[in-house]
Amino acid sequence: MTHDEVGEAIVAVLNRLVAQGDLAVEVPTSVDVDRPKSRDHGDYATNVALVLAKSAGLAPRAIADLLVAGLAGVPGMAGAEVAGPGFVNIRLDSAAQGELARTIVEAGTAYGTSSTLAGSRINVEFISANPTGPLHLGHTRWAAVGDAIARVLAAAGATVSKEFYVNDRGVQMDKFGQSVMAAAHGQAVPEDGYHGGYILDLAARIVAENPGIKELPEAEQLIAFRENAYALQLTQQQQVLELFRTSFDLWYSERTLHDSGAVERGLDILREQGHVFEDGGAVWLRTTDFDDDKDRVLIKADGEYTYFASDTAYYVDKRARGFDRAIYLLGADHHGYVNRLRAVAACAGDDMDANIEVLIGQLVKITRGGVEVKLSKRAGNIVTLDEFVDEVGVDAARYTLIRYPADSPLTLDIEEMTKRTNDNPVFYVQYAHARIASVLRNAEELGIDWRSLGLDAGLLSHERENNLLGMLAEYPRIVASAAELREPHRVARYLEEVATAYHRFYDVCRVLPRGDEEVSSEQVARLWLCGAALQVIANGLELVGVSAPERM
């Protein structure tokens, strides 16, 4: 019996009580059903009696009593009781719960997916770093979390496109080109240029690959250095992200936005909506119509488009390409952009609560052995994504970044992340997967074909089996809530609980026969349970982009 079925049963009973005249209240279409923290409170619990008490004009416990009586005899339920101020705790029949093992094994990789977001076309934009340097730790959090959000949304049935907006236009690119060119000539990089050691590397490589580049006329040479450096740096970012298992459906160049006329088209739409005005020779967007704290310039008095103009055009372009929701993932240092981006959507005639969504990720602080590693881009003293991955590995890096909500500040210790122990939950979860895989492998070697031997679900009645089944039953709801709240850390935290539930089960429930024993029906049932647990962990790890090893 699933979570939803419990909820439906409760609604059915409430409707019956109203029809019988025992209860005078408007029955909600869905009710809150929780898994109680304490196992003493049963498999499921509902607070519906507390919620309905006021409108029904009855004491919460009186309603709860009616509900308990009505739930008696519902197939799959073993019992219900009133607790505390009016909670109703529900216990499931163990056979009904055990059937879940079969459901999961048969569903395979589809277990946990849903169609709650079916038909929704979502654009998820994240990282969007300038192609003027390596990706650093600040980008890494969104690389992991953004990718996981996209995976979770897709699991909930949405059509998702991941995009990286490449800021390849404007003065920063010129400064980048100038910095590399200066380095190639052995000159000091301009004060406001880019200073990291990678500039020297780029310069050396470009000179080696482009003989004669240093003899070009200065204006031409600057462009040559800029474009070569751009190409190399973009490729480097793409390779690093590929290594990090974060792929993008589209790398959207700011230049193409301008070249394709999308900027003019975006401006036209904003004009049509009546939020564009001129002042002091510049063209403005009246974002203050929609909660922004000041209006924003689109075209400067000198005729140049602002970066903000590109932003608005990009948003309009996303919508024109058929996305009904544009999700932006921004670092905390960009939180000032939230209101203006939402205002852009509103100025374009969209619903800023439905068509656009801006998520802010707090910054990651990194320590090594308890001592903070200072980040300074200017000094070239940054922790880059590839260095970080080199040191801790892709799995540990991704998992550790994903297991915390992105909107809370985070302090990570590099040494902790490389420990292969319990202080590193990624290994705990992966170990559970490898351990189950090992048991199933051994079963196969013993010639036990548990799938064809069939499942007697009622045999899964041990407290630890019951607990594990209960955890596995939660998975679809966890995925759905992770998608709805854009919080993939819920999946990671859940996997840790599943791993714990499995280890606790494994500790006291022998799965395989010993020595010459024949395999028992109970052991076969436990193999089904192992198969189900393996599937859930594998599915969950896939959602966060972490590998599920067969052996460790």
Place this chain on the structure above:
RNA sequence: GCGCUCGUAGCUCAAUGGAUAGAGCAACAGGUUUCUACCCUGUCGGUUGGGGGUUCGAGUCCCUCCGGGCGCACCA
């Protein structure tokens, strides 16, 4: 100054307005002649920064104060 955001155990962090605020680490005490001990069991640890309010019920929502981070360009 204005604005956004965060503040939970010694540390790093969970908790979709629900029951006795939970994990891991750290500290201490135990467990496997057996399927992967990277495991399991137990003990210790809290005025959820302070105060007020809303609610049957507040770590969660509102107000206020304190503390940390960040942002306030015709820059990109």
